[in-house]
Amino acid sequence: MNETEESKEEARQDSERELVLPGDFITDGKFRAGSGTYMDNGKIYASTVGIKSIRSDFVNVVPLAGQYIHKVGDQVVGIVMDMGPSNWLVDINSPYPAPMHINEAPWRVDFGDTARYLNVGEVILARIFMVDEVKHVQVSMKDHGLRKLQGGQILEISHSKVPRVIGRNGSMIQMIKNYTNCRIIVGQNGRIWVDGEIDAVDNAVKAIRLIEVEAQSIGLTERLKEFLESIQKEKKV
Amino acid sequence: MGGATTDLKLINEKGLRIDGRRPDELRPLKIEAGVLKRADGSAYVEWGENKVLAAVYGPRECHPRHMQNPTRAIVQCNYNMASFSVSDRKRPGPDRRSQEISKILSEALEHVVFTYLFPRTSIDVYIEVLQANAGTRCAGLVAASVALADAGVPMKDLIASCAAGKVADTIVLDLRNEEDNFGSADVPLGIVPRTGEIVLLQMDGDLSVEEFKTALSMSTDACHRIYAIQKEALRKKYCVAPAVIPAEVANAIHEVATEKPEGSDVPPNEMPGTPKEGLQ
Amino acid sequence: MSGGGESAMSDITRDHIYRMIEKNQRADGRKREDFRSINVETGFIKSAGGSAMVHLGDTRVLAGIKSIVGEPFPDTPDKGVLTTNAELIPLASETFESGPPKQPSIELARVVDRGIREGQAVDFQKLCIKAGEEVWINYVDIHILDYDGNLFDAANIAAVAALKTAIIPASKFEKGEDYPFPMKHLPISATFAKVNGHLISDPSFDEENVASARLTVVTTENGKLCAMQKGLGGSLTRAEVEKAIELSLEFGSKVRKQVFDV
Numbered sequence: 052m053n054e055t056e057e058s059k060e061e062a063r064q065d066s067e068r069e070l071v072l073p074g075d076f077i078t079d080g081k082f083r084a085g086s087g088t089y090m091d092n093g094k095i096y097a098s099t100v101g102i103k104s105i106r107s108d109f110v111n112v113v114p115l116a117g118q119y120i121h122k123v124g125d126q127v128v129g130i131v132m133d134m135g136p137s138n139w140l141v142d143i144n145s146p147y148p149a150p151m152h153i154n155e156a157p158w159r160v161d162f163g164d165t166a167r168y169l170n171v172g173e174v175i176l177a178r179i180f181m182v183d184e185v186k187h188v189q190v191s192m193k194d195h196g197l198r199k200l201q202g203g204q205i206l207e208i209s210h211s212k213v214p215r216v217i218g219r220n221g222s223m224i225q226m227i228k229n230y231t232n233c234r235i236i237v238g239q240n241g242r243i244w245v246d247g248e249i250d251a252v253d254n255a256v257k258a259i260r261l262i263e264v265e266a267q268s269i270g271l272t273e274r275l276k277e278f279l280e281s282i283q284k285e286k287k288v
Numbered sequence: 289m290g291g292a293t294t295d296l297k298l299i300n301e302k303g304l305r306i307d308g309r310r311p312d313e314l315r316p317l318k319i320e321a322g323v324l325k326r327a328d329g330s331a332y333v334e335w336g337e338n339k340v341l342a343a344v345y346g347p348r349e350c351h352p353r354h355m356q357n358p359t360r361a362i363v364q365c366n367y368n369m370a371s372f373s374v375s376d377r378k379r380p381g382p383d384r385r386s387q388e389i390s391k392i393l394s395e396a397l398e399h400v401v402f403t404y405l406f407p408r409t410s411i412d413v414y415i416e417v418l419q420a421n422a423g424t425r426c427a428g429l430v431a432a433s434v435a436l437a438d439a440g441v442p443m444k445d446l447i448a449s450c451a452a453g454k455v456a457d458t459i460v461l462d463l464r465n466e467e468d469n470f471g472s473a474d475v476p477l478g479i480v481p482r483t484g485e486i487v488l489l490q491m492d493g494d495l496s497v498e499e500f501k502t503a504l505s506m507s508t509d510a511c512h513r514i515y516a517i518q519k520e521a522l523r524k525k526y527c528v529a530p531a532v533i534p535a536e537v538a539n540a541i542h543e544v545a546t547e548k549p550e551g552s553d554v555p556p557n558e559m560p561g562t563p564k565e566g567l568q
Numbered sequence: 569m570s571g572g573g574e575s576a577m578s579d580i581t582r583d584h585i586y587r588m589i590e591k592n593q594r595a596d597g598r599k600r601e602d603f604r605s606i607n608v609e610t611g612f613i614k615s616a617g618g619s620a621m622v623h624l625g626d627t628r629v630l631a632g633i634k635s636i637v638g639e640p641f642p643d644t645p646d647k648g649v650l651t652t653n654a655e656l657i658p659l660a661s662e663t664f665e666s667g668p669p670k671q672p673s674i675e676l677a678r679v680v681d682r683g684i685r686e687g688q689a690v691d692f693q694k695l696c697i698k699a700g701e702e703v704w705i706n707y708v709d710i711h712i713l714d715y716d717g718n719l720f721d722a723a724n725i726a727a728v729a730a731l732k733t734a735i736i737p738a739s740k741f742e743k744g745e746d747y748p749f750p751m752k753h754l755p756i757s758a759t760f761a762k763v764n765g766h767l768i769s770d771p772s773f774d775e776e777n778v779a780s781a782r783l784t785v786v787t788t789e790n791g792k793l794c795a796m797q798k799g800l801g802g803s804l805t806r807a808e809v810e811k812a813i814e815l816s817l818e819f820g821s822k823v824r825k826q827v828f829d830v
Contacts, residue, residue: 070523070526070527072437072446072519072522072523073400073437073442073443073444073445073446074443074444074445074446074480074481074482087442089402089444091444096444096445096482098402098442098443098444099437099440099441099442099443100437100438100440100522100526114440115440115526116329116437116438116439116440116526117439117440117441117442118328118346118347118440120405130576130578132576142576146346146347146348146349146406146409147349147408147409148349172576172577172578172579172582173578173579174578174579174580185358185359185407185408186406186407186408200580201579201580202580202583203580203584204580204581204584205578205580205581205584211440244580249587249588249591253593267526267527324628324659324660324713324714325626325714325716326626326660326661326662326714326715326716327659327714337614337615339612339613341659341713342659343659343660345658345662348662366658366666368657370630370632370655370709370711371632371634371653371707371709372613372615372616372619372632372633372634372707372709373613373615373632374615375615376636377634377636377707377709380653380655380669380709381668412658414657414658414659416657416659416711416713418612418613418630418711419613419614419615419616420615421615
């Protein structure tokens with residue numbers, strides 16, 4: 052409890068967080084340089100366009116642009132782009148295509164039989180299961196809840212906007228689900244799957260795009276609520 | 289470059305140039321970030337009568353595969369002039385001049401990009417000159433830097449670039465066509481503004497060492513002014529309002545993004561750039 | 569795969585597009601027969617004799633005209649020359665490769681050229697300086713800057729608008745006074761894609777990726793057809809072709825009115 056109070060206080064004090072650009076000075080030395088920053092001669096500078104964030108012992112920049120860089124444990128929406136006798140190659144919307152070995156599939160796949168279970172163009176919910184030091188990546192579908200996705204629609208948003216779309220404790224995405232009755236899965240890789248009745252899907256997509264475009268505006272939660280309420284009213288008419 | 293004679297008075301009695309500029313004056317410069325939909329990052333520059341567009345794709349899988357580097361990304365910059373960009377129509381396709389410029393621009397950009405974060409990939413930068421009036425390689429580099437930042441490619445800093453030269457025995461900044469054609473020297477420069485490192489430098493013509501130093505100081509100074517304009521272009525795109533994000537918004541993004549407090553992609557106290565720099 | 573742009577087409581996206589089109593809806597809110605809005609800016613490039621920047625939705629194309637003095641072709645000694653070239657530069661899309669023009673770029677240039685030539689758009693005799701010896705050689709260079717489908721229409725409109733507002737730089741070559749490029753007609757192209765059995769107008773990038781056939785129809789202001797091109801591996805029915813012609817005539821008038829006030 053003390054921790055949350057403390058961090059809220061920090062947030063209040065540090066309430067005006069600046070937009071920083073590559074090369075912008077952030078702070079002097081006793082901090083650790085986190086993601087989106089680099090250290091040079093004891094000083095810390097931004098390495099991407101983003102919002103600087105100074106915590107008690109480290110500094111980072113929350114990026115406002117840039118590719119999805121896979122991290123172990125991330126849940127991603129992938130598209131199968133190629134396959135061989137013992138694996139599939141999955142596009143995870145990153146600079147790196149991700150192989151998935153038949154041992155990591157949720158089915159019992161014999162060697163050479165990959166096409167029976169998953170084909171090029173199909174969409175899967177998978178998890179990043181291995182990343183090495185030179186960014187080779189592999190995905191797996193072995194966890195609970197991971198599966199082939201069918202029907203519905205996929206949209207892609209900038210990876211940097213994923214946190215905003217999810218919202219604090221998932222509040223934003225839950226709001227959209229409640230008003231549209233859609234199933235929505237947000238991949239960490241910026242791909243979002245939406246499924247439901249066709250008009251509801253359209254509205255959910257519009258709502259997500261609204262968040263994406265207005266990610267930095269004040270009163271976004273209110274505006275989103277207004278939008279969702281207006282479409283609900285339309286339905287009732 | 290140079291040698292040709294002209295009736296044009298490149299510098300008049302008042303010390304002004306043919307377009308009315310003082311020797312140390314830049315042509316009007318406008319930059320816009322994020323102008324293309326498809327590219328990962330882009331920028332458009334209007335500098336004097338130059339109109340230059342830059343687009344970035346990447347980091348992405350490196351093609352051709354044999355060019356892949358197992359430990360880092362390669363930066364491939366392609367500079368091209370549209371056929372209608374110059375007075376006498378240019379045949380489409382890369383000529384030797386474009387290839388040379390592509391090479392030196394790639395090398396300049398590679399110095400500031402944290403390529404070690406993206407092994408085996410390529411960061412492709414395309415520069416298209418739509419209308420040319422001398423200084424297009426500098427305009428291209430200015431645009432390319434903004435486009436890379438717009439694409440969210442991790443960088444040490446932007447690169448600012450400007451040329452200086454000699455015209456009628458006077459060192460002048462930012463040559464235009466006539467000054468480039470009838471002047472006696474041209475020195476394009478590209479620097480990393482924060483550190484002053486020189487990442488692009490060419491010279492042709494006839495200069496004494498003193499004159500060269502003057503030209504270098506003049507263009508270095510101009511680069512800092514250009515840097516401010518580059519940054520302004522990025523701020524304009526990424527900010528709805530001024531450079532300060534309102535607390536409510538910043539906190540929301542911050543809290544959500546740091547649910548799992550994490551370190552940088554590289555262990556702290558390690559410089560995620562070219563290690564031979566000795567920056568630590 | 570690069571982020572930000574589109575990635576591999578998935579079954580889900582394809583099926584979604586099919587379902588929507590079945591209901592006469594498209595991703596950007598259009599109906600099947602709707603074209604996107606067009607914006608044309610001429611005179612954008614001062615180093616060219618004429619130029620036009622066209623926005624068709626998010627597709628952006630720039631055309632520039634350059635004229636020089638040269639020899640006529642032996643079989644048309646009193647006529648000027650027009651050459652059309654299209655550059656699908658990698659800047660515009662991750663699907664464009666660098667290098668010499670490939671088939672899509674060549675097809676695009678030839679279809680745009682055919683529309684202008686067969687539409688009798690240019691008064692070639694007014695481009696003659698001295699019969700048998702000197703005529704104006706005119707280059708139409710089309711640069712794609714941003715790709716979201718339907719390059720044919722964007723390129724055609726850019727080329728026609730650039731030519732219409734171009735000036736022959738006669739004074740620069742000491743061949744008399746500058747004069748406006750001699751355009752007689754305004755051939756406008758309209759392109760359609762067949763997606764899951766339905767004909768849609770002005771396909772976007774995603775729609776082109778799931779289309780089985782494509783048809784471009786070029787019409788002139790007097791209601792005549794001057795060029796057509798069917799593309800992609802699927803087929804069209806006669807009814808579809810006739811419908812496309814009807815919609816092209818409509819679109820052509822609309823564009824002429826909006827862009828050229830004709």
